[in-house]
Amino acid sequence: MNYGGYFEGIVGHEFQKQALWRAVCEGRVSHAYMFSGMEGIGKRLVATGFAKCLNCLELQRRKGEEMHEKCGCFSCKKIEKGVHPDVFLVEYEGVRDIKVNQVREEIEERIFLRPFEGRYKVAVIDEAERMNVSAQNAFLKTLEEPPVDSVIVLVTSRPEFLLPTIHSRCQRIEFKPLPFNLIREELVKRGLSNEEAHIASMLSGGSLGRAIRIDRGLLTERKSVIEAICALRTIRDISVISRVVEHILGKGHLNDTDRVSFFLQLIAFWLRDIMFVKIGLKEDQISNKDLLPVIKKAAGRFSLSGILEILSFLEEAWYVIFRGNANKQIVLENLLVKIIDTAGD
């Protein structure tokens, strides 16, 4: 199926893209949509593609007939550049709460104007869950009596923070996490090695945005950190432990929470890999495929119940570092001691 290039470059979500395109072609467009799903998977990009379909001059002329090339009409080009007068994105970066006056000034006043040149006025509201309750209540009136020729798209990764009355007035389009292989392919296209792309796709949990944000330098350090942890032996040599912790924290990065968070997550995935090897899962399921020999060796030293114990210890470590602001060095040292104590020789 070809969508005329409206969603060009957006990875995955074929069903959603097709459903939106069809709705436009068949004249079944709703006044309000809620695009929900985890952050970084392309909801906002799909919303822009949808805005293109809604206002595309070619699509109207061809009455929904399939187009095999990317559309180059004025409307599509303007939307792509973000300069179409009838399509606007409302985003509130760094703002905790979207308040009533912002909803009035930045959304309602604009959406109630008649389209200047397009067929529809399209408002895409990013992180809609940031609207506080009074803002949501104010916004509800617009949803109840939407202006003609308007389409509102609420984009949210936390739909549970939006009132049920808002939900019931929107057509909900759910976006699932992306399959790992799609993320992997995209990362390889962007220059990552197969191994790095593989582990980054696993760590991303299905969010391409998250995968892209993972620091390349950290991915490079991954191997040496795992190898150092695997090399820890049962003797509690504190100088060896401290060296590994310093390696994890990195020189001059003591307050880098992204770094600590990355390595804690990596340790969790390493434990998961050991568990997978122990229960005989396929190699495809292993995140650190390139470290398989080291992981296989480690699998002989840990019991399944021991791994689960370390995982719950790790969860606690995460909590005290990120919620309780505990000393990272001490918490990580304790975690490594726990790993040593749990392992056999």
Ligand SMILES: [Zn+2]
């Ligand atoms: Zn077009």
